[in-house]
Amino acid sequence: MHALKGSLVIVAFFVIGVCCGLWGWLPGHWGSKISFYALCLLMFSVGISVGNDSQTLKSFRSLNPRLMFLPLMTILGTLAGTAVVSIFLSHRSLTDCLAVGSGFGYYSLSSIFITEYKGGELGTVALLANISREILTLLAAPLLVRWFGRLASISAGGATTMDTTLPVILQTAGQEFVVVSIFHGFVVDFSVPFLVTFFLQYIGNPD
Incomplete structure (x- = not known):
């Protein structure tokens, strides 16, 4: 419930930001500057969390080698599903849809990246799509485990399984x-900035 509350707080701040833009409470050009500094701060925070958590890195050594393929399967499955969905979204390119899917639930980082590259509209789609993935995992984890096995809830959580959805997975x-x-x-989280940038900058805009 605490993680769900945190997600709702994020949505509330998003709504406040929309209201500020609609009603002119803050200058419009502030958005891009704030997004850039927020992105830098997020990347710095991720680096600190990885560098400080040496115990987590050591625990990976005890992991069953076969389970190391789970993050790869999550990434490939998400991108495959996103590619299928893009068929029904004629107003969106395949690369835009793949970039949104590449957030893997990491809505804060992915939405900022996508806003920087493609504008606020697609950034908003990324925010809502990825925060929905986290909330659905929090709510549906028991059903996923019952219907598809215990690894299903982990795969559904995407990049959030090392923090916000970890308690419900436990x-x-x-x-x-x-x-x-x-x-x-950890692995899926680490892939987000690389995959989002890859689809938007190198595939979506090869020039």
């Missing part, structure tokens, strides 16, 4: 999947 999948969940979240 409750539904079991204590023995904690290291798997953290490793999965």
Whole structure:
């Protein structure tokens, strides 16, 4: 419930930002500057969390080698599903859809990246799509485990399985999947800036 509350707080701040823009409470050009500095701060924070958490890195050594493929399958499955959805979204290019899907639930970082490259409209889509993935994981984890197995809730959580969705995964999948969940979240989380940039800058705009 705490993680769900945090997600709702993020949505509330987004709504406040929309209101500020609609009613002219803040200059419009502030948006791009704030996004850039927020992006820098987020990347700095991610670096600190990775550098300080040496215990997590050590725990990866005890991981079953076969389970190391789980993040790769999550990434490939998400991109495949996003590619299928793009067929029904004629007003959006395949690369735009893949960039949104490449957020893997990491709505704060991915939406800022996409806003910088493609503007606020697609950035908003990325924010809502990825925050929906996190909320759905929090709410549907018990059903996912019951219907598809204990790894399903981890894969559904995407990049959030090392932080916000970890408690519900612990409750539904079991204590023995904690290291798997953290490793999965770490790898998928790390892939977000590279994949989003790849699809928008190098594939979507090859020149």
